[in-house]
Amino acid sequence: MKWKIIGFGLCLLVAAGLGILCSGSRxxxxxxxxxDLSSEDIINRIYDSIPLQEVEEIxxxxxxxxxxxxxxxxxxxxxxxxxxxxxxxxxxYVRNYIVQQFEANRKTFIRLILFGILSGVFLxxxxxxxxxxxxxxxxxxxxxxxxxxxxxxxxxxxxVAGDVLADIIQFMNALIPSFSVAxxxxxxSATSMAFYQTALLAIGVAENVLIRVFVPxxxxxxxxxxxxxxxxxxxxxxxxxLRGLVxxxxxxxxxxxxxxxxxQGLIVPALDGxxxxxxxxxxxxxPGVGNLFGGVTDTVIGTGVLIKSAIGVGGLIAVCVxxxxxILKLGVFTVVYRGLAAFAxxxxxxxxxxxxxxxxxxxxxxxxxxxxTAVMFLVTLTIIIAATNxxx
Numbered sequence: 001m002k003w004k005i006i007g008f009g010l011c012l013l014v015a016a017g018l019g020i021l022c023s024g025s026r027x028x029x030x031x032x033x034x035x036d037l038s039s040e041d042i043i044n045r046i047y048d049s050i051p052l053q054e055v056e057e058i059x060x061x062x063x064x065x066x067x068x069x070x071x072x073x074x075x076x077x078x079x080x081x082x083x084x085x086x087x088x089x090x091x092x093y094v095r096n097y098i099v100q101q102f103e104a105n106r107k108t109f110i111r112l113i114l115f116g117i118l119s120g121v122f123l124x125x126x127x128x129x130x131x132x133x134x135x136x137x138x139x140x141x142x143x144x145x146x147x148x149x150x151x152x153x154x155x156x157x158x159x160v161a162g163d164v165l166a167d168i169i170q171f172m173n174a175l176i177p178s179f180s181v182a183x184x185x186x187x188x189s190a191t192s193m194a195f196y197q198t199a200l201l202a203i204g205v206a207e208n209v210l211i212r213v214f215v216p217x218x219x220x221x222x223x224x225x226x227x228x229x230x231x232x233x234x235x236x237x238x239x240x241x242l243r244g245l246v247x248x249x250x251x252x253x254x255x256x257x258x259x260x261x262x263x264q265g266l267i268v269p270a271l272d273g274x275x276x277x278x279x280x281x282x283x284x285x286x287p288g289v290g291n292l293f294g295g296v297t298d299t300v301i302g303t304g305v306l307i308k309s310a311i312g313v314g315g316l317i318a319v320c321v322x323x324x325x326x327i328l329k330l331g332v333f334t335v336v337y338r339g340l341a342a343f344a345x346x347x348x349x350x351x352x353x354x355x356x357x358x359x360x361x362x363x364x365x366x367x368x369x370x371x372x373t374a375v376m377f378l379v380t381l382t383i384i385i386a387a388t389n390x391x392x
Contacts (some may be wrong), residue, residue: 043079043303050181050307055174055318062167063321066093071314078310097325101332108149112340112356115146116348139349140230146352147226150337150359154222157333158215161366164326165211165373169203171322172377175315176200179381182311185304187388194268195384198261202380205253206373214246218365221246225358229351239358246365250372254379261380265387305389312385316378323374330370334363 056072063069067090122138176199183192221242228235337360345353 042300043307046185046300046303047075047079047307049185050311051178052311055171055178058171058174059318059321062171063318064093064325067321067324069317069321071311071318074314074317075307075310078306078313094324094328097328098332101329102336105332105336108153109336109340112146112149113344115142116340116344116352116356118142119146119352120348143230143351143355146355150226150355153333154359154362155219157330157363157366158219160326160329161370162211162215164323164370165206165215167322168319168373168377169206171318172199172203175311175318176203179308179311179315182304182308183384183388186301186308187304191268191384191388194264195380198257198264199377199380201260202257202376205257206376209253210250210369210373214250214369215366217242217246218362218369221365222358222362225362226355228358229354243361243365247368250369254372254376257376258379258383261383265383309385309389312381315381319374319377319381323370327367327370327374330363330367334360334367336360337363 052072052075056070059069059071119139119142122134122136122142176196180192180196183195221239224235224242225239228239337356341353341356341360344356
């Protein structure tokens with residue numbers, strides 16, 4: 001039964017190779033001067049079988065207009081032998097975006113610094129009991145004004161983090177089927193199916209754990225931290241526990257997924273290679289069509305590896321393009337509130353300083369989640385690209 005299946009698959013492969021060759025031969029007869037038409041026809045057939053239109057549309061909708069990148073255009077360049085990636089405009093875009101974000105936060109920074117100084121005035125220039133009570137009341141009013149401003153800013157960047165996580169998941173949902181088809185051409189069905197399952201697992205983790213569990217945990221951590229000073233620091237350990245859960249939990253998930261993908265990247269492509277080699281040796285030993293079959297299959301597999309690598313690297317670049325603006329926004333938010341805590345500490349009450357620092361820590365946790373999600377998909381693609389680049 002096993003040899004019947006192998007023989008049937010062999011016949012299909014021979015028929016496919018002969019069909020491609022005959023088609024190329026007919027086109028070569030129509031254009032006698034073109035000796036590479038057969039190889040170009042094979043490349044075009046493989047490339048046309050991989051759906052990239054949806055991937056391209058989603059990428060163009062998500063990326064910033066200032067970033068000029070097209071995944072289909074990049075694959076076309078690689079196939080034309082011009083796969084060098086130019087980052088000429090990226091440096092100026094990043095610099096301008098960072099300046100723009102600092103400029104957008106400048107008024108908030110100044111306003112919060114003034115509120116911090118005013119709160120110190122209320123507390124430090126009250127001598128009598130009545131004045132102290134009035135000073136404490138004034139401090140609490142300023143405290144809630146500061147908290148209101150920071151809550152608005154924090155939930156704004158929380159929305160940014162949630163949106164970019166959803167964008168990454170949507171893009172990967174579109175990229176995975178296309179990349180899996182390319183893997184089938186270059187490596188085999190087992191490798192393609194293993195990648196598909198692992199990528200779906202990563203998407204499930206990102207959607208159900210990172211977005212629905214860890215992002216709300218950061219929101220709870222923020223709310224607990226800003227109310228902790230008014231509760232006489234009773235929730236310090238609880239806030240520390242929430243922060244540790246987010247940081248350790250994301251790192252653990254990343255390590256598990258990378259380990260799982262690494263093991264599959266070592267075993268499954270080798271299994272596909274053994275199966276393919278046994279079939280190719282048997283086909284090459286057939287009299288009359290052995291050499292023909294070997295030439296066609298070498299072209300098909302080599303082309304599949306090239307297209308697969310181009311799509312994979314294009315996917316890596318696309319994930320970075322989607323993430324760059326939100327990461328910069330979250331990074332500037334974190335730096336601004338760390339700066340607020342540093343500048344306000346000498347002139348204001350430690351409760352205000354604690355709120356500034358807690359807001360910065362909350363922004364850093366959101367940045368941590370976004371970066372971990374991006375790294376999870378980047379490493380998944382990188383492992384499978386590196387593990388399937390051999391032509392056997």
